[in-house]
Amino acid sequence: MPETEDPLPPLRDVIRDYDLRASKVLGQNFILDLNLTRRIARTAGQSGSSPLNKILEIGPGPGGLTRGLLMESADHVTVIEADERFRPALEDISKAYPEKLSVVMGDALKINPNEIFEGGYKIVANLPYNIATPLLIKWLSQSPIRWDSLTLMFQKEVAQRICAQPGDDAYGRLAVLSNWLADTTIEFDISADVFVPPPKVTSTIVTLVPREQPLAEADLSILEKVTAAAFGQRRKMLRASLKQITPEAESILLACNIDPTRRAETLTIEEFCALSRALKEYL
Template sequence: MLHDLPSISEIIASFDLAAKKSLGQNFILDLNITEKIARQGLPYRDDETLVEVGPGPGALTRGILLNGAQELIALEKDQRCLLALESLQVASKGRLRVQEADALQINFSEISLKPLKIIANLPYNISTQLLIKWIEGVAHISGLVLMFQKEVALRLVASPRSKAYGRLSILTQLRFQTHIAFDLPPSAFKPAPKVTSSIVVFKPRASHPTGDLWEAIKTVTQSAFAQRRKMLRKTLQSLFSEPEATLAALNLSPTARAEELSPDDFIALSQAYLQEAQ
């Protein structure tokens, strides 16, 4: 049934789905590409619920279904696309449920009692906001396969002492193992964006900071990277009574900059912050 559906180009033409810049839409037409993206989320397990954000005309949706998904929830806010997805919903024979929703507003923990595996070609203009939401809600996530601008993707997987390394790198890596699966050129999309895109795969860490420690990490990294070219002994003055002594006690150089510290270094620094705050 899925193979008998019109092509994505025909769906776009039939439903007049000109990509809306306001929604950050860039559609992928080639099902070989969307099946490759969907494969990054394999295996699909019975103890998780698959979720797609912003299915648009349904190219990635088809890829996920063709890879064997038995239960897929697609969240879409564009009324035009909701109509276009109806034939795909019928062809899925009960495996696809399309839900009108704004991903920025919805509570993902209420979508299913099972952990969520989210696979999405994210609109560039909200991709980082959504990722932060899922970093915070990692307890309800079994995995993520997400598309970003390559520049953002490089920040997510960056190592200390690199230009791309920053607060987002640390928060992401403390809760997920991440890697870039592959890149996509602008020509893979309609309309073609001006930048290369990357598919990033996220696997939740078995153990990660939570509670007060997590909140402390957010506070400490915020201060440390607020002026990333300044030394830590300066950027941490508002958090520690004696920042130089604290850094020295942790075997960290007071003249180091935030980009030189590893995620584990920030855990140690945040634990010291909590102790001082008691």
């Protein structure tokens, strides 16, 4: 992929000139290293089935990742930013890359990406930590899924929960939902000292590529409720944790060829899907 020379001033100068300070309330942490943001962009370009064509970025802030995507020759980037303070810096990027950047001011949790794009698109984002998981669940809940890939930054602990497999300590509801619908990969860690201000945790880049078909048949809303009940009391046997759904939990488990004394973290995604189908009439 050809590189584009960035004509803009260093990000530290942008932050100084526009007096842009990270908001703790909005979960903001800025990446100023364009070599790193370009690496994230290249990772996105290598995921899914399409190159860096139509890109959606959430929470661009002063535009470090935005510039990295454009430097890696993304065809077009649309950013959603809730903080009006960043509008001037984003407008400067738009002027430097004519017809390559669209800025949407608003709350990403309230915006449906399918209404922005025709056809497929990639989502690439250094997500604000306080809305990262709700946004992921929102995108996984699309029907049908139209994104070609997600390349997202999470706290390392959350990244491990997304990509965990049955039997792993981190395996839980988020892993079941994510891996039911997508292939998940931990790409690389990012140390706290590359951020301004530095967070107290290590961050991790994760990619998700949607499966052609979910791993097994299930209704998303039912699967969410079953996994919430099962993992909500993860130290209990399933015959106990699922009693909140129905007192017949033990017999239903047996009918699904699942030992009622097993615990949630041992079940495969396919077994959770079978349970969801069996428990549908109770939810």
